Amino acid sequence: MTNSPFFQRGPSLRNSPRLLPFLAVLLAGLATLLSGCREPDVMQGYVEGEYVDVAAPLAGQLRELDVVKGGQAAAGDRLFLLERAFEQAAVDEAAQNVLRAENTLADLNKGQRPTEIAAIQARLREAASSLDYARIDWERKQRLFAEETISAQELDRARTEYETARQSVRRIRSELETAHLGGRTDKVAAAQAELDAARAKLAQARWNLDQKIQYAPVTGRVFETYYDPGEWVAAGRPVVCLLPPEHVKTVFFVPEARAGLVHPGQTALVDYDGATSPVPVRVSYVADEAEYTPPVIYSSQNRAKLVFRVEAKPAPEDAHRLRPGQPVDVTLPGLTNSAPAAGREDG
Numbered sequence: 001m002t003n004s005p006f007f008q009r010g011p012s013l014r015n016s017p018r019l020l021p022f023l024a025v026l027l028a029g030l031a032t033l034l035s036g037c038r039e040p041d042v043m044q045g046y047v048e049g050e051y052v053d054v055a056a057p058l059a060g061q062l063r064e065l066d067v068v069k070g071g072q073a074a075a076g077d078r079l080f081l082l083e084r085a086f087e088q089a090a091v092d093e094a095a096q097n098v099l100r101a102e103n104t105l106a107d108l109n110k111g112q113r114p115t116e117i118a119a120i121q122a123r124l125r126e127a128a129s130s131l132d133y134a135r136i137d138w139e140r141k142q143r144l145f146a147e148e149t150i151s152a153q154e155l156d157r158a159r160t161e162y163e164t165a166r167q168s169v170r171r172i173r174s175e176l177e178t179a180h181l182g183g184r185t186d187k188v189a190a191a192q193a194e195l196d197a198a199r200a201k202l203a204q205a206r207w208n209l210d211q212k213i214q215y216a217p218v219t220g221r222v223f224e225t226y227y228d229p230g231e232w233v234a235a236g237r238p239v240v241c242l243l244p245p246e247h248v249k250t251v252f253f254v255p256e257a258r259a260g261l262v263h264p265g266q267t268a269l270v271d272y273d274g275a276t277s278p279v280p281v282r283v284s285y286v287a288d289e290a291e292y293t294p295p296v297i298y299s300s301q302n303r304a305k306l307v308f309r310v311e312a313k314p315a316p317e318d319a320h321r322l323r324p325g326q327p328v329d330v331t332l333p334g335l336t337n338s339a340p341a342a343g344r345e346d347g
Contacts, residue, residue, distance in 0.1 A: 045252025245319035
């Protein structure tokens with residue numbers, strides 16, 4: 001059979017050197033084709049949410065709850081109302097104290113009442129008349145003394161009465177000016193300080209009253225409500241928990257060999273059970289330190305156990321498709337298991 005023309009031994013590779021370049025090119029092309037068809041790595045992860053707990057700094061009975069679990073709340077919407085009769089009474093009392101302080105200050109700035117000023121003016125007119133009579137009498141006594149009709153004692157008495165009347169007029173004029181000026185500077189300053197303190201108390205009372213009503217600080221889904229109307233809420237205890245869409249993120253872990261290929265801004269695809277289509281996310285954070293770090297020595301074997309935490313956020317309109325605690329599969333386009341491991345050195 002070996003002599004049959006159909007079973008003749010062909011030329012060997014050793015004897016046909018022209019076939020070697022052809023086979024090398026063929027194998028290289030096949031390797032490139034196979035590497036290009038490899039699927040990207042699928043990394044395990046989960047969905048995480050950063051919640052916003054809304055609480056009142058003051059305690060009170062929950063009177064009204066304006067949202068329901070699973071609903072939506074826009075920024076500025078009222079969430080709940082606590083009983084606030086005590087705070088309302090404090091506001092009313094502080095407002096009355098402010099009004100009283102304002103009236104006290106105004107009274108000091110106005111000076112004395114018109115009737116009191118009128119009485120001082122009447123006294124001034126009476127003193128002015130007495131001064132005119134004393135002046136005339138003094139002038140007459142001076143002439144009589146010059147004629148040696150009266151004694152020096154009578155002249156001195158007339159001069160004293162004139163000076164007394166003149167000083168009385170000056171004193172009453174000063175009293176009238178003081179009556180128009182109002183309270184003294186120190187009293188006015190004290191009244192102003194009392195007014196400022198009363199206004200501060202009113203602002204504090206109004207703040208306490210306003211804290212019994214809480215509004216949504218951000219737009220988001222009502223993830224949880226912790227109390228029902230009628231229950232007592234301690235100070236600082238959350239009543240409503242919100243989950244804003246921008247606070248939803250996917251957490252997954254990238255092996256050490258490929259961590260250098262992942263960077264913020266990179267796009268990834270998130271898939272989960274029952275998904276009709278992957279959810280696009282954008283990498284927002286790549287950890288600087290590895291997790292599950294082996295002790296002491298790093299070798300090519302134990303370095304494979306190192307992973308880096310990566311966080312990626314979906315667009316706000318896609319956030320509702322992801323729920324916290326949900327396991328997901330994350331794919332980074334262009335990152336395959338054929339990607340080189342940069343900087344690999346055995347310890």
